[in-house]
Amino acid sequence: MRELIEIQNVFRTYVDDKENQVEALFDINLSVREGEFISIIGPSGCGKTTLLRLLAGLDAPTSGALSINRHEIKSPDPERGYVFQQGSLFPWLTVEKNIASGLKARGVYQKQKQDISHYIQLIGLAGFEKSYPHQISGGMAQRVAIARALINRPAALLLDEPMGALDSFTRADLQEKLLELWKKNNTTMMLVTHDVDEAIFLSDRIVIMTPRPGKISEILKIDLPRPRDRAGIDFAGIRSSILEKLHLASTRQPPEYEI
Amino acid sequence: MSINLLKNSSILAPSLKRGRPSLNKIPSQHNILNIRNLRPALHNISNTRYLLSILFTVSGLLLAQLANWYFPQLAESEIKIYEINLFEAALFKLNIMGAYSIVLFAMIFIYLVIGVYSYFDPDRRIEYIQRAPFRFVSGIGLALWDILGTKTLLLPQPFFPGPSRILEALLMEGGFIFENTLYSLRLFTAGFVSGVVIGVVTGILIGWFPKIYYWVYPVLKITGVIPAVAWMPFALTLFPTPFLAATFLIVISAWFPVAFLTAQGIASTQKVYYEVAKTLGARTSFLVFRVAIPNAMPHIFTGISTANAYAFTTLVISEMMGQPGGLGYYINASRVWSAYYKVFAAIIIMAILFSLIMWGIGVIQRWALRWQRGLVK
Ligand SMILES: Nc1ncnc2c1ncn2[C@@H]1O[C@H](COP(=O)(O)OP(=O)(O)OP(=O)(O)O)[C@@H](O)[C@H]1O
Numbered sequence: 001m002r003e004l005i006e007i008q009n010v011f012r013t014y015v016d017d018k019e020n021q022v023e024a025l026f027d028i029n030l031s032v033r034e035g036e037f038i039s040i041i042g043p044s045g046c047g048k049t050t051l052l053r054l055l056a057g058l059d060a061p062t063s064g065a066l067s068i069n070r071h072e073i074k075s076p077d078p079e080r081g082y083v084f085q086q087g088s089l090f091p092w093l094t095v096e097k098n099i100a101s102g103l104k105a106r107g108v109y110q111k112q113k114q115d116i117s118h119y120i121q122l123i124g125l126a127g128f129e130k131s132y133p134h135q136i137s138g139g140m141a142q143r144v145a146i147a148r149a150l151i152n153r154p155a156a157l158l159l160d161e162p163m164g165a166l167d168s169f170t171r172a173d174l175q176e177k178l179l180e181l182w183k184k185n186n187t188t189m190m191l192v193t194h195d196v197d198e199a200i201f202l203s204d205r206i207v208i209m210t211p212r213p214g215k216i217s218e219i220l221k222i223d224l225p226r227p228r229d230r231a232g233i234d235f236a237g238i239r240s241s242i243l244e245k246l247h248l249a250s251t252r253q254p255p256e257y258e259i
Numbered sequence: 260m261s262i263n264l265l266k267n268s269s270i271l272a273p274s275l276k277r278g279r280p281s282l283n284k285i286p287s288q289h290n291i292l293n294i295r296n297l298r299p300a301l302h303n304i305s306n307t308r309y310l311l312s313i314l315f316t317v318s319g320l321l322l323a324q325l326a327n328w329y330f331p332q333l334a335e336s337e338i339k340i341y342e343i344n345l346f347e348a349a350l351f352k353l354n355i356m357g358a359y360s361i362v363l364f365a366m367i368f369i370y371l372v373i374g375v376y377s378y379f380d381p382d383r384r385i386e387y388i389q390r391a392p393f394r395f396v397s398g399i400g401l402a403l404w405d406i407l408g409t410k411t412l413l414l415p416q417p418f419f420p421g422p423s424r425i426l427e428a429l430l431m432e433g434g435f436i437f438e439n440t441l442y443s444l445r446l447f448t449a450g451f452v453s454g455v456v457i458g459v460v461t462g463i464l465i466g467w468f469p470k471i472y473y474w475v476y477p478v479l480k481i482t483g484v485i486p487a488v489a490w491m492p493f494a495l496t497l498f499p500t501p502f503l504a505a506t507f508l509i510v511i512s513a514w515f516p517v518a519f520l521t522a523q524g525i526a527s528t529q530k531v532y533y534e535v536a537k538t539l540g541a542r543t544s545f546l547v548f549r550v551a552i553p554n555a556m557p558h559i560f561t562g563i564s565t566a567n568a569y570a571f572t573t574l575v576i577s578e579m580m581g582q583p584g585g586l587g588y589y590i591n592a593s594r595v596w597s598a599y600y601k602v603f604a605a606i607i608i609m610a611i612l613f614s615l616i617m618w619g620i621g622v623i624q625r626w627a628l629r630w631q632r633g634l635v636k
């Protein structure tokens with residue numbers, strides 16, 4: 001498989017209100033193959049969102065280069081779908097119209113509107129087309145957000161803790177939906193998560209990041225056959241090794257908030 | 260941090276892996292949202308109780324009707340008979356008691372119709388029953404007013420004529436009042452509609468372009484709080500007709516709140532909505548028309564409601580200060596002759612007009628903001 005996303009020597013430094021420099025990303029290097037499922041995991045503040053926003057083109061690196069299909073990433077583009085942590089559905093549009101807004105934004109609504117019902121079926125929300133976001137559950141809302149990004153058939157889907165606010169049942173449900181969509185469309189997935197099990201269950205590779213400065217401490221290849229058994233011995237082994245690494249990573253660093 | 264991870268990692272039992280009931284098997288939305296079936300029994304009102312409540316509602320007006328016909332006219336004032344030529348087709352002879360009686364009957368009829376209409380809907384039944392005491396007391400109030408005013412002249416005259424005396428204004432010069440009402444409506448519509456349109460457009464520009472915000476917003480803030488009628492002297496000299504001058508004043512008074520709130524609504528759009536739209540491939544026009552403006556809609560409607568009140572005030576004041584027609588003009592003209600019953604007639608018509616306009620705006624607002632239903636209280 002060929003390389004799709006290339007991240008080379010990327011730094012991103014923020015200057016906060018008190019003129020302190022925060023190195024959100026420090027020398028990030030990563031290349032992602034087409035159709036790969038990557039999870040990014042790490043303690044709060046290690047720059048996961050920052051990295052994803054750079055990939056989306058919503059923010060620019062202080063130095064370094066990001067590219068997709070050998071084109072430099074400069075601005076947002078529907079070829080890179082983005083799913084926000086929560087609450088990103090337009091509250092004034094129904095489920096159906098929220099999904100349709102993906103098409104309308106690109107001006108291809110007339111041509112592709114028959115896709116909408118297909119995606120509604122795919123995320124299992126048939127019967128809720130006319131509901132407004134506040135009338136559906138958080139898990140349903142995240143599925144709508146995913147469908148809205150996917151209807152543009154992006155080459156890569158960037159997901160920033162899309163299941164962060166969900167209970168474990170809904171979360172497991174959504175994880176399988178995500179795998180289903182991934183297999184079906186061969187979309188390259190980059191998922192930020194706090195949940196080690198989620199990362200192991202879904203990913204081809206797991207990127208472990210550490211904060212202050214935010215950098216990649218390790219990239220783990222997960223070779224378990226799919227569908228994966230969360231209760232399996234191999235699964236448990238990988239889990240404890242990741243937890244250990246994360247634990248080390250978080251104790252080695254100074255405390256997150258100094259008072 | 261690590262505690263959190265451990266909790267998550269142990270939580271997923273193997274049984275969760277397959278065969279989870281998927282959410283699309285949830286009964287259709289229609290069933291979920293049909294709350295009416297779940298209403299507690301106490302809300303079910305018996306038919307007898309409901310019919311009694313209808314009777315209660317209209318009995319106040321029936322009493323007013325009785326007072327109208329059977330309470331003796333003690334005051335020595337003349338009850339004239341007017342000839343009403345209805346659309347050149349039928350000729351009625353009517354005195355003020357007859358006219359008042361028709362109005363009372365019309366009200367009774369309306370309450371009966373609402374009663375029958377609400378009979379079939381449990382929610383409306385409750386509403387009807389809740390309103391019954393108020394409607395009853397209004398009837399009693401009319402009866403008392405009639406007795407103390409027109410019948411006995413116990414209230415200070417000519418400032419407080421009774422309800423039937425107020426109707427006399429319509430009997431005497433209904434056509435003239437109608438013309439003035441039309442004049443007011445024309446003036447109001449011209450000013451209010453253009454004021455709202457201009458307000459929305461400028462509000463969007465101010466909210467969207469930082470440069471325009473910088474230059475125009477302070478001007479808006481300072482000039483906006485000045486009551487529009489303060490510009491009257493300029494308006495009257497600058498515009499060729501009084502109608503245009505008044506339109507201009509109403510435009511200003513409607514423009515300010517709409518522009519102000521529209522700008523706020525646009526500026527308060529959360530960044531995440533713009534970012535979502537951009538990642539979906541949106542261009543600027545999408546960001547303005549499908550993100551910022553829908554987001555500003557609740558603000559815009561708050562602005563329109565405020566504008567409605569301002570515009571109405573400006574309408575009446577400017578009519579009283581130099582218009583060749585309109586209800587404000589009519590009030591002024593009647594006051595000169597101490598014809599306070601005419602003043603009251605005009606005020607009542609204004610109240611009805613204003614309520615109707617408010618109601619119309621409310622209907623549009625509920626439709627445009629239907630997505631908010633259940634989101635805000
Ligand atoms: N706009 C900004 N201005 C200043 N500092 C910022 C900004 N955005 C992020 N940062 C800083 O950059 C660092 C990384 O932030 P980021 O949001 O990427 O972390 P994260 O890994 O996504 O954390 P979490 O898991 O809590 O979401 C943090 O220290 C944060 O304070």
Ligand SMILES: [Mg+2]
Pocket residue numbers: 048049050160
């Ligand atoms: Mg984050």
